[in-house]
Amino acid sequence: MAGNWLLRRPRTDSVARLFCFPYSGVGASMFSRWPEEIDGIEVCPVQPPGRENRSREPHYGSYERFAADLVEFLRPYLDRPFAFFGHCAGALPAFETALRLAGSGLPAPERLFVSAQVAPHHCPHDRYLDLDEEQLRAEMGNLVLLRGGTPHPVLIDLALEVLHEDLEVNRVYRRPSPVALPGPVTVLEWTEDTEIGLDQMAGWREYARTVEYTALPGGHFEFLSAPPLLMKTLSFL
Template structure:
């Protein structure tokens, strides 16, 4: 029998620190992998940043795509449970926010530990979607968008890189389209809905639906555009610390 404490996790880019006071599991958005958070600190005070790596990309490129958020959540939970032994939360931006919702729903259905908070950035509530500019683009439009994604993450969008990543982006967009939620989900934890003042893809005015999913929803508007979160702006980290730890023990990014 393999000891879960020594088993190399497939779904997390880094092995969680057993000494962390709390954990924030971060999901990548469509067409990208866990390294999109490379500019984020390893910790926000006592909160460890844990990077979720879905299959079909980067170090998991040879594995088949998950196809639906429901399947992603079911597979992820198997590896995640050993690390839910202390306060934790989920963060996702744009399409990356939706897997955190589905994982929370499945954790609750299974009677497993629940996150203290869902941090959803630049995304409409599931019952108000599927929504987003990417969902309306053809293959050529998605290729142009992928070039923008690579550039915003500090890379150079060469033809080879675009050819390599386009199919992944298409699969990810299809998974978003398939996540159809007809009515507000009952989410048994708090939600922090984060909008961005110069976001022309997901306007903050469209994010009000999150309030229908929990009795504890806090909506905030931060300065910046759609990709501002990639640089881990201090204002964003402060809001995460506020709602996950109440500010206690937060020394700032490490």
């Protein structure tokens, strides 16, 4: 198992941890506008291999492999309450990691937060899967702008390489039937999201005994700016 799966080493004085999973084509820096803690809960961005500071490492290949490798890395950091957050395609490796922890007899997340993503047995569902190369390039450029940066052709080319590999994983991922997690799930709907609606996320009800649905104002990328209502929702203690 190579590489460091977290953007920064977790603190030893945090009361709890929120592990945040990036979505297709990007890395942990997508959470750069988030605070380092939320009401004493340390924000821990997850860094998958094949991008940013792990660009020389091979791609993870499947969400199941992603989860297996991440679980081994996370073992020392499961010593206090923790939760997972994943938006769009990032919710799928977050779910698989929670499931892997449960199957390994390791501590489970206090809560799994899934944002703007269909349930695993309704996958694949991703607008990017139907876009051509130029449309994907435009999407990557727009994401850079949304994160406060300036698109650079060379960096966009690198991002597209990662995106294509991520989309291939997403394209073939599907659970044949629901699998229940031991802990609660909170499903986040964005009221102005044109990519996915609340009715499309109804399948998550079958993945835990306790499943809550929370509506937040904003569009599909609103979460990038760490809106206060989202931060309040993620304060799981």
